Amino acid sequence: MAHDLDRQLDTPRPRRGSPAQTRERLVAAAARLFNRAGYHGTDSNQIAREAGYATGVFYKHFADKREIFLAAYETWVVSEWKAVDDQLSSGRTPEATARKLVALTVDFHTRWRGLRTSLMELVAGDAKVRRFYREQRKRQLDLMARIRGEIGAPRHRREEDAIHLFTMERTADAIAQGELRDLGLDRDVLIDALVKRVAALLA
Helix, strand or coil, X not given: CCCCHHHCCCCXXXXXXXXXXHHHHHHHHHHHHHHHHCCCCCCHHHHHHHXXXXXXXXXXXXXXXXXXXXXXXXXXXXXXXXXXXXXXXXXXXXXXXXXHHHHHHXXXXXXXXXXXXXXXXXXXXXHHHHHHHHHHHHHHHHHHHHHHHHXXXXXXXXXXXXXXXXXXXXXXXXXXXXXXXXXXXXXXXXXXXXXXXXXXXXX
């Protein structure tokens, strides 16, 4: 599956695309609409049209709107962590890598803040979405442990990785949603604090 949701719809729809290509294009269209209009402001007809298909094509690949939302979220997670893996393989110093990783995370959360807002709303009220979300969190923790082993970084307890994951995501969301401005907080100070935290994990 292609990892960059931003670019999936930049090319014309293939006249005879494979089922996998059709599914990817539908997921990219759904992600774009959920990000722009929110989960409750989007329906399957809009998703199909955004992708360049008739509504019936949607239901050949997805049972309902929730299913494609989960697929969009999973693709987002895979995309973010592939970008993280690429940065960790770049051979930079821990501090330089940490700064790139923080910038990448903040950028992802800013570009996809609408999708993430819908996600957190659904996690709070939909048991199926909540279970799926928690499974993705487990995958993220597994990835953190694997990546640390590959780059020779110090091992940490899973609970410490969880604290790091929660801190990074919550802070990136706060920056993306303009919360720092409303609270009178300095963005650069928070970014530097995150960079120090990530660099310490990599050192």
